[in-house]
Amino acid sequence: MLKINNLNATIDNKSILKGFSLNINPGEVHAIMGPNGSGKSTLSNILSGKKGYETSGEILFEGKDLFELETEERAHKGIFLAFQYPLEIPGVNTNIFLKTSLNAIRKARGEKELDAIEFLKLVKEKSKDLKFDEDKLNRQLNVGFSGGEKKKNEILQMSLLAPKLSILDETDSGLDIDALKIVADGVNTLRDKKNSFLIITHYQRLLDYIKPDFVHVLMNGKIVKSGGPDLAIELENKGYENFN
Amino acid sequence: MKEQLQKDFNNIIKDFSLSQKDIEIKKFFLDNFINRGFPNKKEEDWKFSDLNQIIRKNIGELSFYSDYKSTNKVDTSIFVDGLEHNKIVFINGRIEKIDFDYEKKDQIEIIDQSETINEFNNNSLSDLNNAFTNKSFKILVKEGYQLAKPLIVYHTTNTKIWSKNINLRLDFELNKNSSLRIVDLFNDTSEKNFLNIFYNFELKENAILKNYKIDKFENKNIKYSFNNIDQEKNSISETFILSSGSNFVKNEINCNLKGKYSSAFVNGILSLNNDKHHEIRSIINHLTENTKSYQLIKSVLENSSKAAYQGKIFVNSKAQKTDGYQLSKAILLNKDSEFNAKPELEIYADDVKCSHGSASGSLNEDSIFYLMSRGLSYQQSRELLINGFLLDVVEKITDSEIKNLIKNLIGIKE
Ligand SMILES: Nc1ncnc2c1ncn2[C@@H]1O[C@H](COP(=O)(O)OP(=O)(O)OP(=O)(O)O)[C@@H](O)[C@H]1O
Ligand SMILES: [Mg+2]
Numbered sequence: 001m002l003k004i005n006n007l008n009a010t011i012d013n014k015s016i017l018k019g020f021s022l023n024i025n026p027g028e029v030h031a032i033m034g035p036n037g038s039g040k041s042t043l044s045n046i047l048s049g050k051k052g053y054e055t056s057g058e059i060l061f062e063g064k065d066l067f068e069l070e071t072e073e074r075a076h077k078g079i080f081l082a083f084q085y086p087l088e089i090p091g092v093n094t095n096i097f098l099k100t101s102l103n104a105i106r107k108a109r110g111e112k113e114l115d116a117i118e119f120l121k122l123v124k125e126k127s128k129d130l131k132f133d134e135d136k137l138n139r140q141l142n143v144g145f146s147g148g149e150k151k152k153n154e155i156l157q158m159s160l161l162a163p164k165l166s167i168l169d170e171t172d173s174g175l176d177i178d179a180l181k182i183v184a185d186g187v188n189t190l191r192d193k194k195n196s197f198l199i200i201t202h203y204q205r206l207l208d209y210i211k212p213d214f215v216h217v218l219m220n221g222k223i224v225k226s227g228g229p230d231l232a233i234e235l236e237n238k239g240y241e242n243f244n
Numbered sequence: 245m246k247e248q249l250q251k252d253f254n255n256i257i258k259d260f261s262l263s264q265k266d267i268e269i270k271k272f273f274l275d276n277f278i279n280r281g282f283p284n285k286k287e288e289d290w291k292f293s294d295l296n297q298i299i300r301k302n303i304g305e306l307s308f309y310s311d312y313k314s315t316n317k318v319d320t321s322i323f324v325d326g327l328e329h330n331k332i333v334f335i336n337g338r339i340e341k342i343d344f345d346y347e348k349k350d351q352i353e354i355i356d357q358s359e360t361i362n363e364f365n366n367n368s369l370s371d372l373n374n375a376f377t378n379k380s381f382k383i384l385v386k387e388g389y390q391l392a393k394p395l396i397v398y399h400t401t402n403t404k405i406w407s408k409n410i411n412l413r414l415d416f417e418l419n420k421n422s423s424l425r426i427v428d429l430f431n432d433t434s435e436k437n438f439l440n441i442f443y444n445f446e447l448k449e450n451a452i453l454k455n456y457k458i459d460k461f462e463n464k465n466i467k468y469s470f471n472n473i474d475q476e477k478n479s480i481s482e483t484f485i486l487s488s489g490s491n492f493v494k495n496e497i498n499c500n501l502k503g504k505y506s507s508a509f510v511n512g513i514l515s516l517n518n519d520k521h522h523e524i525r526s527i528i529n530h531l532t533e534n535t536k537s538y539q540l541i542k543s544v545l546e547n548s549s550k551a552a553y554q555g556k557i558f559v560n561s562k563a564q565k566t567d568g569y570q571l572s573k574a575i576l577l578n579k580d581s582e583f584n585a586k587p588e589l590e591i592y593a594d595d596v597k598c599s600h601g602s603a604s605g606s607l608n609e610d611s612i613f614y615l616m617s618r619g620l621s622y623q624q625s626r627e628l629l630i631n632g633f634l635l636d637v638v639e640k641i642t643d644s645e646i647k648n649l650i651k652n653l654i655g656i657k658e
Contacts, residue, residue, distance in 0.1 A: 048617045051609075075619035087614040091632025096657060100628070101618035108619065140632070157618065 001026045001196050002047075002165055007057035008221075009039070009046055016042045018221030020057070024165070027193040031207055031232060032200050034218030035240050040200045041084050043218075044169045047198075048081040049074050061165070076108030078164030082154035082171045084200075089141040094153070097141050098123060102160050126159050129189075130182055147174040155186045162190060167198045172206040184209030204236040219243055245305060246278050252308035253375065259310050260378055266359050273361070273374035280368035289367070292552035292584045293523045295468070298492050302436050302466055309406035312338050312378045322398060322431050327645055329427070330395040336402065336434070337410035339379055344395075351389035355382040362413060362442050364472035364498065373411045373442050382415035385422040387448075394425040394646065399441070401434035401465065408437055415444045418451035418479075425454040425643055430489065432463035439467040447479035449503065454482045456646050459489045460653050466492040477503030484641055485512035486650060487522045497526040501535035501563075510539040511640045514574075515654070516549035516581075523552040526570075530563040530596075537567070542637045543574035543604075544630050545581035556588040559596050566596040574604035575633055577626075631656045 002024040009017040016039040024030055034040055046053055049071035059066040061077060069077065089097070102122075103113040114122065127134050132152050142150050151171050158166050166187070172180055187197060187210050199210060207215070207229060215231040216223045217240070224243050225231065253274050257267055285294035299306075316335035323331070333341040344352050361374045385391065401410070418424055447453055457469065467490050473481045485495050499508040510526050528537040543551040557568040574583035587600035607629055615625035631654070638656060641647040651657075 045613075048613075050613050070622075071613060071616040072619050072621055075617055081617055083614065083617075087608075087611050089611055089614070089629065089632060091635035092628050097615070097618075097628065100620060100624060101615075104619035104621070104624070161618070 001062060002198075003058070003060040005058040007043075007046070007059060008055065009042055010054040011042070011052060016221060017046075020218075020222045022216065022223060024196050024198065026164075026196055027191075028214065029191065029197045029199065029210060029212045031212040031215045032198065032218050033202065033215065033232065033235055038218050039221055040218055041169055044081050044084075044167045044198075044200065047074075047167060048079060072104070075161075076105055080158055080161055080163035080166045082151070082158055082166065082168045084169040084173070086142050086150040086154055088143045088145075090143055092141045094139055094141045095120075095123065095137045098137070098157065098160060101157065105161055123160065126156055130156055130159065130186055132156050148176060148179050151175055152179060152183065155183050159186050159190060162195075164194065165196050165198065166190070167200070169200045170202065171199075172201050172203060180206065181209060204232040207232050217243055245281075248305055248307060249274065249278060256308050256310045256312070259313050260358075262359065269361060270375050273371045277368050277371040277375055280371065283367055283369065289525060289554070292550075292554070292586075293492070293494055293521060295494070298466060298521070299438060302464075302491065303408055303438055306409045306438070307407065308376065308409065311336050311405060311407050316340055316402075316404070319400075322400060324396060324429065324649065327649060328393050330391070330393055332395065332397045332414075333400065334398060334412060335400045336405040337378075337407065337412060339381070342381070346393040347391055348389065351386045352391075353384040353386070355384060356380075357382045357415065362444065364444055365442070365470050365496070369440055369468055369470070370442065372409070373413060373440050376409070376411040377413045380413040380415070382417060384417040385419060385424055387419040388421045389419075390423040391425065394427055394643070396427045396429055399428060399430045399432075399439070401432045401437055401439070403434055405434045405437060410437060410439045412439070412441045413443075415446075416453070417446045418448060418453055420448045421450045422448075423452035425646065426456070427646060427649075428455070428457045428469075430459040430463075430467070431461055432465050432490070435464045437465050439465060439469075441467070441469045443469070443471045445471065445473045445481070447473065447475045447481060447506075449477045449479065451476070451479045453480070454643055454646075456484045456486075456641070456643075456650070457495065458486045458650065458653065459493055460486055461489045463489055464491050466490065468494050468496070470496045471498065473497070473499045473508065475499065475501050475503060475506040475508065477505060479503060479506045480509075481507075482509045482642060483511070484650075485510075485524060486515075486653070487512060487524065488515045490520070490522075492521050494523045494525065497524075498529075499527070499537070500529045500531060501537065502531050504532055504534050507536040507538075509537070509640070511637050512541045513634055513637055513654070514541070514543040514545070514551040514553075515634070516543070516551055517546040519548045521550045523554070525554045527556045527558065528568065530557070530559040530566040530568060532562055533564045533566070535563060535566055537569065539570035540637050540640060541572040542634055543572070543583055544577065544634065545574060545583060546577045548578065548580035548582075550582045550584075552584040552586075553602075554586045554588070555600065556590065557598055557600070559591040559593050559598065561592040564593050564595045566593060566598065568596070568598040570600045572602045573633075575630065576604060576606055627655075
């Protein structure tokens with residue numbers, strides 16, 4: 001599904017990713033762990049098409065060169081990024097944003113766009129599953145949301161859009177235990193033979209709820225070690241020092 | 245300029261049916277205008293908008309014809325649908341219709357005051373206006389009467405216009421406990437005319453005025469609009485300006501808070517494209533204690549458009565406990581667009597609360613990325629962000645019917 005070959009990324013003359021490679025097959029869950037500033041968010045941003053990076057190397061998504069696609073085209077093709085720091089957008093009603101987003105993606109997939117009633121029914125259902133306070137949906141997007149609410153809103157968007165590849169950038173940071181389980185449920189519901197996940201986290205705890213197929217350690221701009229779920233436990237106990 | 249103006253003036257003054265004395269007065273103002281010419285950027289109030297140059301570039305010489313002699317057909321298709329309203333219709337500067345069908349007839353007086361002169365502004369445009377205004381009326385709302393429906397003033401121009409310049413004047417007197425909502429709706433199909441509009445409002449105790457000025461439809465005209473608002477005790481004035489359609493517009497609001505607990509609100513949107521150039525100039529005079537003013541102006545500027553906001557809060561020595569606030573924010577969508585703000589505070593009392601602020605910048609790229617990562621196109625993302633930026637000014641409109649009208653006009657979805 002996703003093939004990253006020898007990706008290099010530089011911003012403001014600072015080299016961040018240096019020969020990063022990763023392969024994700026349909027249905028797989030990969031976790032990436034790595035110290036602060038190691039380039040995890042940079043990787044997520046590049047996958048979603050954020051501008052401003054100088055890059056070389058290759059990224060293929062379902063065989064297509066990702067660099068040829070604009071951010072919104074990547075979303076249309078099924079790439080979703082749950083932001084580490086979801087943005088506050090003043091003056092934009094959350095429901096209107098969600099509906100515009102869902103319909104843009106449905107349209108690109110050749111599906112019928114939802115009318116207001118169909119949309120509200122769906123969003124109600126999904127919010128209930130995520131125990132997301134529906135009243136928030138009538139507020140301005142993320143404005144005045146608590147840290148945890150913003151993260152939950154990302155997962156709500158993920159479950160509405162049902163992407164093929166979901167990248168979760170530290171979605172677990174700042175979530176309480178109950179919210180963590182709910183978010184994990186959201187991921188597990190979407191998990192099937194076709195959908196894949198790239199989960200960025202600092203804590204092994206999330207991986208108790210979402211069992212990854214692979215765990216990778218990102219340091220010095222590339223993956224320095226890969227393994228199974230045990231690697232996360234090892235990291236939790238020993239830290240990153242051993243990998244230097 | 246001089247000969248042409250004098251010749252035209254002599255030609256059309258015959259149709260004005262004025263006494264010899266009134267003609268002399270008009271002549272006096274004509275001479276004043278001829279001596280002073282159009283305001284130019286050497287005058288502090290016009291430093292961001294050199295009207296003299298703008299007129300020269302777009303219109304050239306002013307010329308006047310007897311557009312007032314024959315009536316124009318009122319095209320009812322321009323009337324706002326789905327909102328019951330009273331009407332005043334101007335077509336090419338001629339007043340074609342005054343109708344207060346929705347109101348109690350004995351509560352409103354329409355007074356012909358064509359002979360009175362306007363003295364509220366001493367710039368040369370006021371001279372021009374005094375010299376050439378034909379019919380002018382005062383709408384008087386009697387004590388305690390609150391109009392059931394808003395008044396929409398249609399400012400229409402079409403290609404049948406001969407004069408290069410239109411001068412209009414309307415006065416309003418809102419007596420004690422009365423209220424009036426006015427929407428000025430501009431609808432131009434003429435090209436390159438200069439509209440010079442003067443309004444004067446007298447608000448007596450507890451009176452409420454809401455004036456919404458909507459210049460939204462694309463046109464090539466040049467406009468100056470001046471509102472003088474005198475306010476007595478407890479009165480409230482709310483002015484909202486949607487400035488967008490014309491090539492050039494300068495809106496000037498001069499508000500005198502003369503009575504205790506009177507308050508003035510001036511909010512506006514300058515939404516411009518191409519090489520349009522619009523300005524809002526406000527002067528709020530706090531002349532007694534416990535008065536309040538609030539101003540919020542937001543601009544969205546595309547291409548090489550230019551906007552300016554000059555907001556002055558004046559507080560005299562008697563005006564203790566004044567509360568004055570003004571804020572302006574602009575989004576520049578293009579490196580060629582330009583926004584100028586000149587806030588002025590002139591305060592002679594010590595116990596006051598006044599603040600001002602101004603900020604301008606481009607659209608937030610990270611926000612665009614966030615929205616696009618959810619499948620929205622660049623265009624959709626931009627539109628959502630811009631409408632979001634403008635929403636809080638629109639929300640300041642206290643009349644819900646007119647708020648919806650304006651939301652529809654600028655494409656903000658509920
Ligand atoms: N716009 C930028 N300009 C300059 N440096 C940047 C920019 N964005 C990121 N960086 C730098 O790139 C490095 C990688 O940042 P990144 O956000 O990818 O780290 P991360 O692995 O996600 O860290 P964390 O665990 O703290 O979220 C950091 O040193 C950061 O300071
Ligand atoms: Mg990060």
